Amino acid sequence: xxxxxxxxxxxxxxxxxxxxxxxxxxxxxxxxxxxxxxxxxxxxxxxxxxxxxxxxxxxxxxxxxxxxxxxxxxxxxxxxxxxxxxxxxxxxxxxxxxxxxxxxxxxxxxxxxxxxxxxxxxxxxxxxxxxxxxxxxxxxxxxxxxxxxxxxxxxxxxxxxxxxxxxxxxxxxxxxxxxxxxxxxxxxxxxxxxxxxxxxxxxxxxxxxxxxxxxxxxxxxxxxxxxxxxxxxxxxxxxxxxxxxxxxxxxxxxxxxxxxxxxxxxxxxxxxxx
Amino acid sequence: xxxxxxxxxxxxxxxxxxxxxxxxxxxxxxxxxxxxxxxxxxxxxxxxxxxxxxxxxxxxxxxxxxxxxxxxxxxxxxxxxxxxxxxxxxxxxxxxxxxxxxxxxxxxxxxxxxxxxxxxxxxxxxxxxxxxxxxxxxxxxxxxxxxxxxxxxxxxxxxxxxxxxxxxxxxxxxxxxxxxxxxxxxxxxxxxxxxxxxxxxxxxxxxxxxxxxxxxxxxxxxxxxxxxxxxxxxxxxxxxxxxxxxxxxxxxxxxxxxxxxxxxxxxxxxxxxx
Numbered sequence: 001x002x003x004x005x006x007x008x009x010x011x012x013x014x015x016x017x018x019x020x021x022x023x024x025x026x027x028x029x030x031x032x033x034x035x036x037x038x039x040x041x042x043x044x045x046x047x048x049x050x051x052x053x054x055x056x057x058x059x060x061x062x063x064x065x066x067x068x069x070x071x072x073x074x075x076x077x078x079x080x081x082x083x084x085x086x087x088x089x090x091x092x093x094x095x096x097x098x099x100x101x102x103x104x105x106x107x108x109x110x111x112x113x114x115x116x117x118x119x120x121x122x123x124x125x126x127x128x129x130x131x132x133x134x135x136x137x138x139x140x141x142x143x144x145x146x147x148x149x150x151x152x153x154x155x156x157x158x159x160x161x162x163x164x165x166x167x168x169x170x171x172x173x174x175x176x177x178x179x180x181x182x183x184x185x186x187x188x189x190x191x192x193x194x195x196x197x198x199x200x201x202x203x204x205x206x207x208x209x210x211x212x213x214x215x216x217x218x219x220x221x222x223x224x225x226x227x228x229x230x231x232x233x234x235x236x237x238x239x240x241x242x243x244x245x246x247x248x249x250x251x252x253x254x255x256x257x258x259x260x261x262x263x264x265x266x267x268x269x270x271x272x273x274x
Numbered sequence: 275x276x277x278x279x280x281x282x283x284x285x286x287x288x289x290x291x292x293x294x295x296x297x298x299x300x301x302x303x304x305x306x307x308x309x310x311x312x313x314x315x316x317x318x319x320x321x322x323x324x325x326x327x328x329x330x331x332x333x334x335x336x337x338x339x340x341x342x343x344x345x346x347x348x349x350x351x352x353x354x355x356x357x358x359x360x361x362x363x364x365x366x367x368x369x370x371x372x373x374x375x376x377x378x379x380x381x382x383x384x385x386x387x388x389x390x391x392x393x394x395x396x397x398x399x400x401x402x403x404x405x406x407x408x409x410x411x412x413x414x415x416x417x418x419x420x421x422x423x424x425x426x427x428x429x430x431x432x433x434x435x436x437x438x439x440x441x442x443x444x445x446x447x448x449x450x451x452x453x454x455x456x457x458x459x460x461x462x463x464x465x466x467x468x469x470x471x472x473x474x475x476x477x478x479x480x481x482x483x484x485x486x487x488x489x490x491x492x493x494x495x496x497x498x499x500x501x502x503x504x505x506x507x508x509x510x511x512x513x514x515x516x517x518x519x520x521x522x523x524x525x526x527x528x529x530x531x532x533x534x535x536x537x538x539x540x541x542x543x544x545x546x547x548x
Contacts, residue, residue, distance in 0.1 A: 038457050045460025052467030056476050063339070063481050064330045130460075186311045194318050201322050205329040210321075 020116055021124055025092060028127035039129045046133030047140075050083050051199070054141070068204040068229075073145045075202060076228040080146065081156070082199050084138020085163025085223070090131030093123035096168045099175025099257075100188035109266050119172070119257050147231065155234065159226045160244050163199075166223055168197055169249025170255060179260025199223040219245050290385045295397035309402075313409040316359055320413040323351050323476075328417075334420070340480045345418040346507040347478070351431060352410035353503035354475045360403035361441045362395060365462040373456075378545040388536055392442055399438045429505035429514055434468055436521035440468075440498045443528035450532065453539030468493075473498030476495035494524040 032039050054076060063146035089096060102108060102122060111121045142156050174191040178184045198220035206214055206221075214221035222242040229238035279453030302309070331337055331344045342350070368391070371377040380387055411421070422425075448461045470476055472486070479487050490496050501517045 035456075040456060042460050045463050049463045049467055050484045052464070052471055056471045059471070059477055059482050060330075062483060067326075068329045180473070186307065189309050190315060193315055195321065197315075197319060201326060205322075207325070210325065
């Protein structure tokens with residue numbers, strides 16, 4: 001087979017996967033819209049929920065206007081990037097933090113039996129309804145305190161992309177442990193909660209070992225430093241590191257998931273996708 | 275004769291509540307791993323708070339801000355977190371009971387529906403409160419020193435029972451909405467965030483702007499978290515009796531709301547099958 005044929009086949013596969021993803025998102029949205037009132041109620045509540053956090057921070061910064069170089073607007077942008085990134089990832093790939101229960105519950109069979117990339121299929125087969133609230137919240141806060149220039153908009157979009165992909169990478173790794181350690185739902189959910197919590201506090205409040213850990217073992221610092229390193233005082237070194245960490249986490253997650261699949265044994269559970 | 279009859283009825287009711295509490299405690303002890311997992315999350319959150327507040331106080335342990343030293347703030351947060359993480363989630367429980375029809379089994383039992391949940395809630399909350407208090411103390415003791423609060427401890431324990439009762443009633447009012455709406459999770463989110471902010475979980479009310487303090491004094495949330503934690507670290511700054519009276523007042527108001535909602539809700543309930 002010639003190289004041209006090979007390339008054409010690869011392009012067709014990529015196009016097919018893209019079409020498949022679009023169909024998944026369309027079906028997920030239609031499914032969420034079936035319970036329209038519930039959808040808007042949950043998304044709205046998540047929006048308010050996030051604003052309550054901003055309210056807390058406004059009270060905090062009212063008493064302490066600048067903390068280690070961070071002001072209220074920086075923390076607002078931290079929430080915009082964090083919640084917005086988490087929001088889009090959870091809307092389009094809503095199973096990224098549910099891999100552990102899916103694996104340990106033996107529910108992977110339904111994905112394995114279909115001729116599509118398993119991890120991608122698992123991730124895209126659910127849409128979180130509350131995530132729409134998170135995403136819109138991110139956009140609203142950007143509209144409120146963000147930098148409204150082309151460069152500012154692009155940097156914010158890059159922040160959303162990095163933050164969402166880091167959330168996904170970390171949770172794919174944590175969820176894939178279920179292949180090796182059995183019922184690790186508790187650990188995965190603990191990793192999820194801890195990571196979300198760490199990524200919503202200013203990176204500069206941490207000192208010494210804690211700060212090193214935040215940029216290595218628990219890479220939440222690459223999200224929580226985005227308002228400074230990417231949005232306020234653009235630091236190309238930090239941005240490249242954040243991009244590198246994103247790629248590393250996604251690659252490590254995919255490899256771990258693939259390695260785990262070889263160990264997966266069916267739960268013989270009869271499952272149907274609604 | 276009537277008095278004796280009343281006494282025997284009360285004794286029977288308290289025996290039933292005691293039995294429910296004992297069963298709940300046994301259930302809690304059966305899930306030790308889950309418990310340890312949740313406790314580690316508290317360690318992380320308190321560590322983050324220590325970092326945040328140390329930055330706000332610029333590491334100065336002698337500085338007093340609105341009546342609080344760094345040590346008092348950290349221990350204040352340990353107490354509010356111990357109560358917050360101690361109280362179980364009621365909304366999802368009731369929502370599921372209503373949705374899947376399990377409520378029918380509860381209703382035919384010879385114990386009040388609300389009373390049953392109160393007994394179980396109280397037992398679980400008290401047990402978890404002490405465990406979280408012990409876990410949180412590890413962090414606070416390590417970073418800011420031992421809790422030398424004298425009578426403050428008596429104040430904390432005497433106001434915690436009222437605080438848990440208020441938490442139960444507030445959550446019950448939201449949970450009972452499950453009789454009318456399909457999802458109560460969003461409302462629960464907002465309730466929790468109100469506790470976090472205007473309840474003084476993350477920030478003592480004394481550090482908030484004057485206008486907000488005035489509003490908070492008319493809301494039930496301060497009686498749930500701020501009263502016990504403030505009394506523990508600043509005993510004598512407010513009358514213990516007055517705070518207990520405010521708690522009793524809110525318990526009475528919320529209990530009336532709960533009973534009214536329950537009566538209205540249960541009257542329109544239809545459970546099919548079984």
